[in-house]
Amino acid sequence: MPKILIPTPLRQFADKKDAVEVSGSTVGEALGALTAAYPDMKKNLFNDEGKLRSFVNVYVNDEDIRFLEKDKTAVADSDTISIVPSIAGGR
């Protein structure tokens, strides 16, 4: 099963695990399985319309899914999904 790496601040919503194996053949399915197993994770990752929050980037191995097939990006058993924040600013 593909593995999702959980960023430290979100582990409190996933029984303190730093990685979770989930079923799913696309990124969307895998994240859906994650938030089904750990419902408190959902509002951190998705807005009320069910879209990924603006500060959330998702990587499959070393690739940003925005440049692949977004939530339809295929994932295999050996793949690792990372949740990476999107951060910028200015004075």
Next chain:
Amino acid sequence: MIKIEQEAWDLMVAHAQKTYPNECCGAMLGPIDGDVKTVRVALPLENAYPGAQRERYELRPEDLLFAEREARKNGMDLIGIFHSHPDCDAYFSKTDLENSCPWYSFVVLSIQKGQFHHANSWLPNMEQTEAAKEELEHPNA
């Protein structure tokens, strides 16, 4: 609260002063024990903002992925992000807020005329509408 150790602090200040008059940015790694986050390692990262970097910074997601992997490799956590405000105070601006992530501490270093002046740490909320000041301990406080 967030505590920044000497070695990490020196690196953050040096990076901010060297980058002046532009904004700098980077990641902070270390252990989290209950309510206390200890910054043990600072990772200076490139400001990837394509325009005028005197008033803006942008982190590449792949650099943050790298920071997250470094933390895991060393048994630490990604605690937060730091950036500098050249010639203005260490507040959390509207632009900072709108491009923040509520999972992390945001340390802002005020650099005045090229020298470190003061710093604050901020905790933005999920809606990116406000940031609370976090208790910050650092060697220059």
